[in-house]
Amino acid sequence: MRLKATVAYDGSAFVGWQKQPNGNSVQTEIEKAVSLINKEKTRVFGSGRTDAGVHGLGQVFHFDSPFEIQGKAWIKALNSxxxxxxxxxxVEPVDDSFHARYSAKTKTYEYRVNNGEYDLFKREYECYYPEKLDLGKIEEACQRFLGEHDFTSFNATKLEVIENQVRTIYRFDFEVIDNHIIFTICGSGFLKYMVRMMIATCLKCGTGKIKPEKITEMLEAKDKDVMQYNIEPNGLYLKKVNY
Amino acid sequence: MRLKATVAYDGSAFVGWQKQPNGNSVQTEIEKAVSLINKEKTRVFGSGRTDAGVHGLGQVFHFDSPFEIQGKAWIKALNSxxxxxxxxxxVEPVDDSFHARYSAKTKTYEYRVNNGEYDLFKREYECYYPEKLDLGKIEEACQRFLGEHDFTSFNATKLEVIENQVRTIYRFDFEVIDNHIIFTICGSGFLKYMVRMMIATCLKCGTGKIKPEKITEMLEAKDKDVMQYNIEPNGLYLKKVNY
Known part of the structure; x- marks a missing residue:
């Protein structure tokens, strides 16, 4: 039977979601646990990768099992x-046609910025960004990204990789809580470093270093050389995968 | 000139405050930085040790410097x-008679217990304790510790070490915030694992496994064999040293 699982993880403890030749990945840990229960080597399929340092709140993966085990029993066994x-x-049973990656309709990420005092206990869980910010400009910047765009300029993957780089952004806004800016972004899919480059660009607009209009130019350029901004992974959380 | 410094640190990143033959200590890092600025090997004296995993919010240390550097400049230089x-x-200048350890009058610790849902992003910063707790019993238990007692039973140091084990507890209470119990404890001084063993014992009273009256018996026993309870260091913060 096929199972769909939702998982949270602390990205600071791993080299990322995906198996790597060196270092410990979330996928490796989960495959070890599932394989032990299944009593056979079992692969798990994530909805997509998350980079080193990026956290999971609602990452989704699927796997198959020869056993009829209830969802609740899976949760307990895996967590142990x-x-x-x-x-x-x-963990819940799904139709055999379900695929964590290919069945995903949209993904929602959260990015946490600390615009106040540095908090050493949260250094792995938020991005410390003490510069003075104009929130109105950040809002304008977010809106420039809404809708369907070719995100070639916001994709760190090399050009030689042939892929459709058109994605749709359904939601991109933020709320402010005690000097923290919590961004929420929902889109049809995200390319390499795309969320982080978008957030970094919006924050640069907030500092006044660039104007929000520049974002439309950057998108239209479809040129990987226009992108100069990225931001640390610590603040990024994969919040939800929508099917 | 002599300087008194207040420092915060993430205990999960260190083997503790004190220099150790293996592993990285807070003291080692600070001595390295101070020595570089002083241009000579300089020792720093803490108000006391904190164990591996225990956090600092307001740990205090003192050191001497041949230079006349302002407090603010010290803060900036050290943090860089x-x-x-x-x-x-x-960082502030103090009289040459000041000693971080011997001049300390009382110390205040905080202990954070998560009595709700496990939060994987806070596993190093709070103690997850999901058992059902009777807060009234915990309050009674805390009160049993108030005042002057011989804490032999609550001192993990071996008996052969001759030391006065009498300490005074001035404050021991807690507040409850969203399924979290935040203990505050202020005393004239604390022996090895003393705070953690006190907290562990109070929580055991909360579960009903032992009665608060038992604490008075344990104190009066002055016997290291009566203590069976300890609790992880993650939840413990040295909040303030009072001079």
């Missing part, structure tokens, strides 16, 4: 084997 | 050299 940096939030 | 897991909060 997984390190405390990874917690399975939900 | 220290890792982001250690932040100097304050």
């Amino acid at each position: 084997m997984l390190p405390l940096t990874i917690r399975i939030v939900d | 050299m220290l890792p982001l897991t250690i932040r100097i909060v304050d």
